[in-house]
Amino acid sequence: MEIDHAGQARHAPSGLSIGAALDKVLQVSSALAGAMNSVLEGKGDVVQTTITALLAEGHLLVEDVPGVGKTLLAKTLARSIDCTVRRVQFTPDLLPSDITGVSVWNQDVRGFEFRPGAIFANVVVGDEINRASPKTQSALLESMEEAQVTIDGTTYALPHPFIVMATQNPIEMEGTYPLPEAQRDRFLARISMGYPTPSAEVAMLDSHGATSPLDRLQPVTDAATVVELIDAVRRVHASPAIRQYLVDLAGATRSSSAIRLGVSPRATLHLLRASRAHAALRGRDHVLPDDVQAVAVAVLAHRLILSGEAQLAHRSAADVLTDILHRTRVPGPTR
Amino acid sequence: MRRARVTPTVLAAASTLGAILPMHVLFAPTTWARPALVAILVVAATGMLGRWALPGRVLVALTQLVCLLGTLTLTLLRETTWHGIPTASTVRAVGEAITATVTAIQTQAAPVAVTPEVTLVLALAVGVVALVVDVVAVTSAMPAAAGLPLLAAFAASSANTGAGLGVTYFLLPAAAWIALLGHDGVARLQRWGSAVARPRGGAPPDLSRTLLARARGMAVAVLAGAVVLPAVIPHLPPTFLAGGLGRADDSRGRGEGGGNRLVDSLAVARSLEDRSTDPVLTYQTDDPVPPPLRVDVLLHYEDGVWRPASASTYDTGGAFPASQADVAVSRRVQTTTIRDNVLRGPQLALPGTPLALDIDPTAWRIDANGTVRVLDRREEYTVRYEEVTPTAAQLRASDPYTAGDAQSLEIDQASRAYLRDVLAGIAPEDLGAAETAWRIQAFLRSAQFTYALDLADPVQVDAQGREVPADPLSQFLATRRGYCVQFATAMAMMARHRGIPARVAIGFLQGRRDGETWSVVAADAHAWPELFFPGIGWVRYEPTPGTRSGAAPGWSTEQTTAPAPTGPGSTSSASASAEATPDAATEGSVATGSATDWRSRLQGWLGANIQVLLGLLGAVLALAATPVAGLAHRRLALRRARDDAERVEAAWESMLDGLASIGVRPGAGDTPRQARTTLSSRAHLDREADADLAGVVTTLERARYAPPGSEVDDVTRAARRVVQSAVSKRRLTARVQARLWPVEGRRAWQELGAALSGRLRRRS
Incomplete structure (x- = not known):
C-alpha cells in the first residue's frame, strides 16, 4: 500500500476529470487496438494484453516459437504510435554500450560527447533477447527498471513513455543465454502469440501475400497522448479490499506446495498496475477483483518456479495460478 | 410417484410374506399373523412415502424403522408407554419378550404356543426382515441381494418345521422374488432408451421383447427345475436325519402294510419327534373339549421301563363294564366318530370311558383294565363314552x-x-x-x-x-x-x-381342530x-x-384349602395391589365426573395433559428457534451497519446465507460477478430475480471497490426477493428445511456460542 501511495504521489493528477480521462483512454485504446488488429489477424487478446502493458508502464516479454509474429507484434505497436522506435537484434557479440550508448571524444568541442544507444527511444524492440550475453542483457534490464542510463557518471533520463518489448524463443536452445528468473521479474507481463486459427491464417495469407499491411499502417496516437493515458490509469481507484486481495494472491503463491518460488513484491505492484490498466480499458474508475483475475496469469505466471512434483505432474504455471485464483477467497470490505 | 416405486415395493412385501409363511407351522394359534402383516404393510407404506418425499436412502430406512417400531409399540406395548412415547419399561418389556420367546422356542416342541410376548417378537422379526428386503431390493434397487434375507427367513422357518413343506410354500416367495428381479431388469432395459433401433414393419422381432421373452422362459424353467428336481432326486426324509438312522421307520411303522402303531414300550419320544403331517386318525365329535384318546394302560414298571399289563382279556360280547362312578358324580356322555384310522390292531384309540362301540362284537375284546383290543385295524368306528367330572369336594x-x-x-x-x-x-x-x-x-x-x-x-x-x-x-x-x-x-x-x-395311560392328545374335524398325528402321542x-x-x-x-x-x-406353593407373602401383596388399582381408578372417575363446570373440566384436561402440552410447546419453540435466530441475526446486522456500504454487505451476506439454506453456494474464489453467474444458474432464477441479483452485485461492487463517496442504493429488498424466488423453485422438503433450519440461524447460534465462550475465557 505504501508503494501505491508513493506511486500516486509521484505523478500529479492532470487537469482532466477522471471521467473525461477515462473516456479518452477508451477512445485512444480502441483506435490503437483497431490499428493493431488490422495487421495481426485474430490476435485480439494478445493486442489487448499489449495495450494493457503499455498503459501500465510495463515491459512485455513475448515468448513463442519462431514465425508466429512476435516481432510483427512489437513493430505494429511501435508503428501505431507516433514516437521514436529502436529495434535491437540481440546477438552474442552485442555489447552493453551498444544498448546504453557510449561517450566518444569530439575533436571540435574538445570533450567527450555522449552518443545515445538503442535504448533511447519510446518503444524498444529487443529481438531474441536470449541470444545476447548476460552482461548485455543486464545492461538492458537495468535501464528497463530505472528508466534511466548512467554513463561515465552522467545520468541520462530515458524518454517517456518507455516500453521494452523483448521476444525470445523457448525452443531454440543452441547458443542462447536464457533469462534468469530474477530478470524475468522485470517484465510486467509475458504473452505467447500462439498459432493463428485456420480462418485467421487464411486471411493472413490473403492480406500479407502481396505487401505487408504494416507498411500501410499509420500512427493513431502519439507519445504525449500515451503519457496522458498512463496518468489516467494511475488515477484508477484500488480499494483496500482489492489491495488485500492482491496481497492474499501473492501470499498464496508463496505458500502453495506446487510452487518453489512465489512472486515478489514487485510482482504484486505490477499486478496492481496491470489491474488498473485493465479496469481503465473497460472505462471503470475502480478496480474489481475480476480485473485482477483477468491479468493475473499474464502478469504472474512467468515469475513462478514450480516444484518438482508439479513439474512431474505436467502442470504449467498457468494451471497452478488458475487453481490459486479459484481457491483464494475474495476479501470483503476491510473494517 | 415414480420415485415411490410402487410395484417393486408390493413385490418385495409379497416375497417377505411368502418367506415367512412357513412360520405358521411353527407357531400356533396364528394370532401373531395380524401384527406381522401390519409390520410388513407399515414397512412397505413408509418405504413408498419416504422414497417419494425424502432425500437419501439412510433417511428413508431410518423413517421406516422408526415407523415400524412405533407401530409395534403402539399396538402391542401400549400399556408400557407414556402417552404413546416409549419409556424404559417398553425397552424392558421387549427384552423380556425376547427372553421369553427364546425360552419358549427352546423348550416347547413345535408348534410353540403363541403368547403376547411371542407375538411381539415375531412381529418385530418379520418387520425387520421386511425392512431389510425393502431397503435392499427397492430403496437400493438391488433385488438380487434381497434374495439373501429372504432365503434366511425362509430357511429359518422351513428348516425348523422338520418335515418337508408343500411346494406352494416355496413357489410363493420364489415367484414374488423372481417377479421383483424381472421388474428391476425390465426397468434397467427400458433405461437404455432408444439405443437400439426398432424396426418399423415389425418383421424381425423387437430386441427387447426377445430378451424379455427369453428371461421369462428362463425364470419359469428355473422355478420348475427348483420344484421338480428335489422331487425326482432321491433324498433322505428329514426325520431320518434328525432322529438318527433307522428311527423313522420305527415311529411311523410304514414298512408293514401302511399301518401305524404306537409302540408299547412307551417310546413316545420317537412319535413325538415324528414330524409327519399325515394324520394317524381323524374324528368328529360333539364334545366341545374332547379328552385324549387312550390306546393302552400301563401298570407294571420295571428297570425304568413300563411294560404292558398282562391282564386277561375278556369277551364281553359288545358290552362295557358298568361305570364305577357314584350317581352323585357329574358326567358327560359324548359321541365320537373316528375315521381314517391307520393305527394297527390290536390297538384301538378310544376317548374317555367307553360306553358303546359300533364294531362287530366278535371283533373286539376288553381286558381287566378296560383296554379294548381289536382283531385288526378298523378304519372307521363310532364310540359313545363318558367322562366323569368330579368336583374337588x-x-x-x-x-x-x-x-x-x-x-x-x-x-x-x-x-x-x-x-x-x-x-x-x-x-x-x-x-x-x-x-x-x-x-x-x-x-x-x-x-x-x-x-x-x-x-x-x-x-x-x-x-x-x-x-x-x-x-x-x-x-x-x-x-x-x-x-x-x-x-x-x-x-x-x-x-x-x-x-x-x-x-399310566398312553394314547394321543385330542389333536388339531380343522372345522368340524379333529386330526391326530403321530406327534400327538402322549x-x-x-x-x-x-x-x-x-x-x-x-x-x-x-x-x-x-x-x-x-x-x-x-384348590380350596391348600395354600399356594408360591407362599403367602407374594399372594397377599398381589391381591393388595389388585384391590388398590380399581379404587384409584374409581376415585379418578368420580373427580372428573362431578366437575360439571366447563372451566374446571378444562383445568382438569389441562392438568391431565399438561406434560403433553408442554412437550408440544417445547417442540414448537425448538422448531421456531433457528428461524427466529436467523431473522434476529439479519435485523441486527442491518441495524449495526454504520453506512450504506455496510448495509449492502449485510444484505449480501444474508442473501448468500439464504441461498446456502437450499444448498446453493458460490465457488470459494468467486468474485461478486462470478458469484452472480454461479448463483443464477444453480438457483434457476427467473428473469426478474436475475435482474435483482444483478442489481445487488453491481451495488456491492460499487460499495466495495469504488472510490469513497460513491452513491450506493439500498438492496435489502432485492436481496430478499432473490432468496424468495430461489427458495420457491425448490421441492417442498427443501423449502421446509430452508425455512426451519436456515444457515443464517445456525450462524447466529455459532456466533452466540463463540461470544459466550469468549466471555467465559476472558472472565477466567
Whole structure:
C-alpha cells in the first residue's frame, strides 16, 4: 500500500476529470487496438494484453516459437504510435554500450560527447533477447527498471513513455543465454502469440501475400497522448479490499506446495498496475477483483518456479495460478 | 410417484410374506399373523412415502424403522408407554419378550404356543426382515441381494418345521422374488432408451421383447427345475436325519402294510419327534373339549421301563363294564366318530370311558383294565363314552388309600428313596389323597421343570466320586428335564408312594381342530397318569407342562384349602395391589365426573395433559428457534451497519446465507460477478430475480471497490426477493428445511456460542 501511495504521489493528477480521462483512454485504446488488429489477424487478446502493458508502464516479454509474429507484434505497436522506435537484434557479440550508448571524444568541442544507444527511444524492440550475453542483457534490464542510463557518471533520463518489448524463443536452445528468473521479474507481463486459427491464417495469407499491411499502417496516437493515458490509469481507484486481495494472491503463491518460488513484491505492484490498466480499458474508475483475475496469469505466471512434483505432474504455471485464483477467497470490505 | 416405486415395493412385501409363511407351522394359534402383516404393510407404506418425499436412502430406512417400531409399540406395548412415547419399561418389556420367546422356542416342541410376548417378537422379526428386503431390493434397487434375507427367513422357518413343506410354500416367495428381479431388469432395459433401433414393419422381432421373452422362459424353467428336481432326486426324509438312522421307520411303522402303531414300550419320544403331517386318525365329535384318546394302560414298571399289563382279556360280547362312578358324580356322555384310522390292531384309540362301540362284537375284546383290543385295524368306528367330572369336594371325600391292589401300588425300588425325599418337600404324609395329587401335579407343572425331548445324560455321581448310571426316574427328578412319559411316570410313582393307586395311560392328545374335524398325528402321542378314587373311577391328571398337553383338567387343579406353593407373602401383596388399582381408578372417575363446570373440566384436561402440552410447546419453540435466530441475526446486522456500504454487505451476506439454506453456494474464489453467474444458474432464477441479483452485485461492487463517496442504493429488498424466488423453485422438503433450519440461524447460534465462550475465557 505504501508503494501505491508513493506511486500516486509521484505523478500529479492532470487537469482532466477522471471521467473525461477515462473516456479518452477508451477512445485512444480502441483506435490503437483497431490499428493493431488490422495487421495481426485474430490476435485480439494478445493486442489487448499489449495495450494493457503499455498503459501500465510495463515491459512485455513475448515468448513463442519462431514465425508466429512476435516481432510483427512489437513493430505494429511501435508503428501505431507516433514516437521514436529502436529495434535491437540481440546477438552474442552485442555489447552493453551498444544498448546504453557510449561517450566518444569530439575533436571540435574538445570533450567527450555522449552518443545515445538503442535504448533511447519510446518503444524498444529487443529481438531474441536470449541470444545476447548476460552482461548485455543486464545492461538492458537495468535501464528497463530505472528508466534511466548512467554513463561515465552522467545520468541520462530515458524518454517517456518507455516500453521494452523483448521476444525470445523457448525452443531454440543452441547458443542462447536464457533469462534468469530474477530478470524475468522485470517484465510486467509475458504473452505467447500462439498459432493463428485456420480462418485467421487464411486471411493472413490473403492480406500479407502481396505487401505487408504494416507498411500501410499509420500512427493513431502519439507519445504525449500515451503519457496522458498512463496518468489516467494511475488515477484508477484500488480499494483496500482489492489491495488485500492482491496481497492474499501473492501470499498464496508463496505458500502453495506446487510452487518453489512465489512472486515478489514487485510482482504484486505490477499486478496492481496491470489491474488498473485493465479496469481503465473497460472505462471503470475502480478496480474489481475480476480485473485482477483477468491479468493475473499474464502478469504472474512467468515469475513462478514450480516444484518438482508439479513439474512431474505436467502442470504449467498457468494451471497452478488458475487453481490459486479459484481457491483464494475474495476479501470483503476491510473494517 | 415414480420415485415411490410402487410395484417393486408390493413385490418385495409379497416375497417377505411368502418367506415367512412357513412360520405358521411353527407357531400356533396364528394370532401373531395380524401384527406381522401390519409390520410388513407399515414397512412397505413408509418405504413408498419416504422414497417419494425424502432425500437419501439412510433417511428413508431410518423413517421406516422408526415407523415400524412405533407401530409395534403402539399396538402391542401400549400399556408400557407414556402417552404413546416409549419409556424404559417398553425397552424392558421387549427384552423380556425376547427372553421369553427364546425360552419358549427352546423348550416347547413345535408348534410353540403363541403368547403376547411371542407375538411381539415375531412381529418385530418379520418387520425387520421386511425392512431389510425393502431397503435392499427397492430403496437400493438391488433385488438380487434381497434374495439373501429372504432365503434366511425362509430357511429359518422351513428348516425348523422338520418335515418337508408343500411346494406352494416355496413357489410363493420364489415367484414374488423372481417377479421383483424381472421388474428391476425390465426397468434397467427400458433405461437404455432408444439405443437400439426398432424396426418399423415389425418383421424381425423387437430386441427387447426377445430378451424379455427369453428371461421369462428362463425364470419359469428355473422355478420348475427348483420344484421338480428335489422331487425326482432321491433324498433322505428329514426325520431320518434328525432322529438318527433307522428311527423313522420305527415311529411311523410304514414298512408293514401302511399301518401305524404306537409302540408299547412307551417310546413316545420317537412319535413325538415324528414330524409327519399325515394324520394317524381323524374324528368328529360333539364334545366341545374332547379328552385324549387312550390306546393302552400301563401298570407294571420295571428297570425304568413300563411294560404292558398282562391282564386277561375278556369277551364281553359288545358290552362295557358298568361305570364305577357314584350317581352323585357329574358326567358327560359324548359321541365320537373316528375315521381314517391307520393305527394297527390290536390297538384301538378310544376317548374317555367307553360306553358303546359300533364294531362287530366278535371283533373286539376288553381286558381287566378296560383296554379294548381289536382283531385288526378298523378304519372307521363310532364310540359313545363318558367322562366323569368330579368336583374337588367329591375327590376329597373319596378315600383311595384302601382301594389299591398290588399291581397299581407297585413302586420302582431303584428310585424309592429319592421319591420319598422329593415327596417330603411337596406334601406332608398326613395330607388327603386329593390334595396330595394336586400338589404333585402343581409341582411337576411348575417352572422348575423343563419340557424337552432330549434328556440329560443318565449319570449320577456316587459316594466314591464315580459316575454310575442313574435310574431314569431319579434322574428325571434330579435334572427336572423330560417329556410326557417322565412326567406321567413321576406322578404315578409319587401317588403310589403315598398309597394312591395309579397307572399310566398312553394314547394321543385330542389333536388339531380343522372345522368340524379333529386330526391326530403321530406327534400327538402322549402319556398321562390316572389315579384311582373309589366311587369316581380312574381320574386323569396332566402333570406335563407345555401347550400341547394343554391345561390340567378342571378337577385336578381345584384348590380350596391348600395354600399356594408360591407362599403367602407374594399372594397377599398381589391381591393388595389388585384391590388398590380399581379404587384409584374409581376415585379418578368420580373427580372428573362431578366437575360439571366447563372451566374446571378444562383445568382438569389441562392438568391431565399438561406434560403433553408442554412437550408440544417445547417442540414448537425448538422448531421456531433457528428461524427466529436467523431473522434476529439479519435485523441486527442491518441495524449495526454504520453506512450504506455496510448495509449492502449485510444484505449480501444474508442473501448468500439464504441461498446456502437450499444448498446453493458460490465457488470459494468467486468474485461478486462470478458469484452472480454461479448463483443464477444453480438457483434457476427467473428473469426478474436475475435482474435483482444483478442489481445487488453491481451495488456491492460499487460499495466495495469504488472510490469513497460513491452513491450506493439500498438492496435489502432485492436481496430478499432473490432468496424468495430461489427458495420457491425448490421441492417442498427443501423449502421446509430452508425455512426451519436456515444457515443464517445456525450462524447466529455459532456466533452466540463463540461470544459466550469468549466471555467465559476472558472472565477466567
